[in-house]
Amino acid sequence: MVTIAAARQPAASFADVVEVVVARPDVGSDAVCASATLLSDRELERARRFAFDSDRGRYVVARALLRQLLAARLGARPESVELASGARGKPALTGRCAASDLRFNVSHCEDVAVYAFASGREVGVDVEAVRALPDADDVAARWFSRHEHATYRALEPRDRPLGFFQCWTRKEAFIKALGDGLYHPLDRFDVSLAPGEPARILRVEDVPGDQCPWRLEAFSPVPGFVAAVVTERLEGDER
Structure with a gap:
C-alpha cells in the first residue's frame, strides 16, 4: 500500500478532518482469492457481473481493502463490517457500524485506489489518470459549467488534458460528497481547473465558493494521476 505521504498531500489543516489513503493493490490471482473471502454475498454477486477478469479482480481487491481499512478504524473484523448504498449509490456504514458516524468514499482508476475517511461529515473522492481523450472537448462542452468550459477552452492545447x-x-468528488452522483446537474457549480491555480469551489448555485459549506483539496496521488477530495464544513471550521 502507498499512503498519501508518498505523494503531494492535502494541506495539513485538511488532514485534521479527512484521512486519505492511496493504494496500488496487488491484483494477482492469489490476492483476488484471498480478498474474496472478506466480501459479502452481495459484493461477490456484483463482482460476477463484471465482463472482464481484470475489472473483476480490481473490484474484489479494492473492496476487500476498503473493508480492512474500515475495520481498522472501527475495531472490527473486515468481514463483519456492514455496508450499504444510498438511494443514489453512495456507500455508507449500516447496522451497528453506523453508530461510529464514520463517513468514507472511494475511487479507483487503473491500478490506483484512493480512500477518504472523515468523522461526522460527508466526504467524496475521485481519481483519474491524466490522458488525452479524443472526445474531451465535446465532454467539456456538455458537462462543464459555462465558466469552466470557457476556462478550459482558453488553455493551451498541451494543458487541456490536465x-x-x-x-x-x-466535480466528481463534489457530487459524491453530496451523495447525488451524476443525478446532480454539473452546471450548477464551478470549480477551478487551470494548471497551477489553487483547487477551489468557485460557486454553488448562487453562493460564492468561499461561503458554501464544502471544502475542496486536490493532489497527485502518484505520477500521472490527479485526485480531489471534498468534505463538508462544520460550524467552527476554518475557512
Whole structure:
C-alpha cells in the first residue's frame, strides 16, 4: 500500500478532518482469492457481473481493502463490517457500524485506489489518470459549467488534458460528497481547473465558493494521476 505521504498531500489543516489513503493493490490471482473471502454475498454477486477478469479482480481487491481499512478504524473484523448504498449509490456504514458516524468514499482508476475517511461529515473522492481523450472537448462542452468550459477552452492545447481531469475529478468528488452522483446537474457549480491555480469551489448555485459549506483539496496521488477530495464544513471550521 502507498499512503498519501508518498505523494503531494492535502494541506495539513485538511488532514485534521479527512484521512486519505492511496493504494496500488496487488491484483494477482492469489490476492483476488484471498480478498474474496472478506466480501459479502452481495459484493461477490456484483463482482460476477463484471465482463472482464481484470475489472473483476480490481473490484474484489479494492473492496476487500476498503473493508480492512474500515475495520481498522472501527475495531472490527473486515468481514463483519456492514455496508450499504444510498438511494443514489453512495456507500455508507449500516447496522451497528453506523453508530461510529464514520463517513468514507472511494475511487479507483487503473491500478490506483484512493480512500477518504472523515468523522461526522460527508466526504467524496475521485481519481483519474491524466490522458488525452479524443472526445474531451465535446465532454467539456456538455458537462462543464459555462465558466469552466470557457476556462478550459482558453488553455493551451498541451494543458487541456490536465485541465480536463482536474475539473472532472473535482466535480466528481463534489457530487459524491453530496451523495447525488451524476443525478446532480454539473452546471450548477464551478470549480477551478487551470494548471497551477489553487483547487477551489468557485460557486454553488448562487453562493460564492468561499461561503458554501464544502471544502475542496486536490493532489497527485502518484505520477500521472490527479485526485480531489471534498468534505463538508462544520460550524467552527476554518475557512
